[in-house]
Amino acid sequence: xxxxxxxxxxxxxxxxxxxxxxxxxxxxxxxxxxxxxxxxxxxxxxxxxxxxxxxxxxxxxxxxxxxxxxxxxxxxxxxxxxxxxxxxxxxxxxxxxxxxxxxxxxxxxxxxxxxxxxxxxxxxxxxxxxxxxxxxxxxxxxxxxxxxxxxxxxxxxxxxxxxxxxxxxxxxxxxxxxxxxxxxxxxxxxxxxxxxxxxxxxxxxxxxxxxxxxxxxxx
Numbered sequence: 001x002x003x004x005x006x007x008x009x010x011x012x013x014x015x016x017x018x019x020x021x022x023x024x025x026x027x028x029x030x031x032x033x034x035x036x037x038x039x040x041x042x043x044x045x046x047x048x049x050x051x052x053x054x055x056x057x058x059x060x061x062x063x064x065x066x067x068x069x070x071x072x073x074x075x076x077x078x079x080x081x082x083x084x085x086x087x088x089x090x091x092x093x094x095x096x097x098x099x100x101x102x103x104x105x106x107x108x109x110x111x112x113x114x115x116x117x118x119x120x121x122x123x124x125x126x127x128x129x130x131x132x133x134x135x136x137x138x139x140x141x142x143x144x145x146x147x148x149x150x151x152x153x154x155x156x157x158x159x160x161x162x163x164x165x166x167x168x169x170x171x172x173x174x175x176x177x178x179x180x181x182x183x184x185x186x187x188x189x190x191x192x193x194x195x196x197x198x199x200x201x202x203x204x205x206x207x208x209x210x211x212x213x214x215x216x217x218x219x
Contacts, residue, residue: 023097106167130175
């Protein structure tokens with residue numbers, strides 16, 4: 001498996017290119033698409049899927065531009081009128097090389113938020129990576145105040161369920177790959193390191209030690 005994290009400085013946004021065999025997919029591409037084309041050419045990969053974890057409001061995604069260049073479909077979560085791409089459903093799977101990508105609907109930060117669980121079938125049946133979007137960060141969780149005060153509690157309850165009932169049960173050894181790092185406006189206390197796992201967050205993330213997730217507001 002080929003794993004590339006593409007970081008956008010200033011807005012602390014993460015996108016990813018993952019390859020297996022001759023095939024690859026991109027998660028949350030940024031507007032400057034050349035970086036993905038360069039990686040694909042260097043690694044002799046063909047980009048054949050684009051996945052979005054949510055509709056990002058803090059930067060302009062490059063999904064439409066990249067899809068136009070490479071001629072593939074964009075996939076994104078339910079609960080929003082996207083006006084482009086294809087809406088996927090919870091539990092839907094994609095086979096890309098030796099990798100199985102499973103869609104997990106994880107609303108809370110926004111209604112359409114989804115995570116993507118990756119299993120490397122070349123080595124086993126257990127998931128190895130989950131791309132958590134803005135649901136779960138390193139040492140933090142996503143904000144739940146984006147729809148206004150009246151919706152904050154509903155979103156917080158949804159995020160609690162998404163994290164505790166959809167993400168944490170994936171297993172402590174699963175690596176988490178969020179859509180943002182330290183400095184992002186999507187979370188107040190995101191750690192400066194990029195690497196973490198479900199198990200580390202279960203133990204160390206201060207928000208996950210609460211009985212309920214309170215509405216997350218920007219400090």
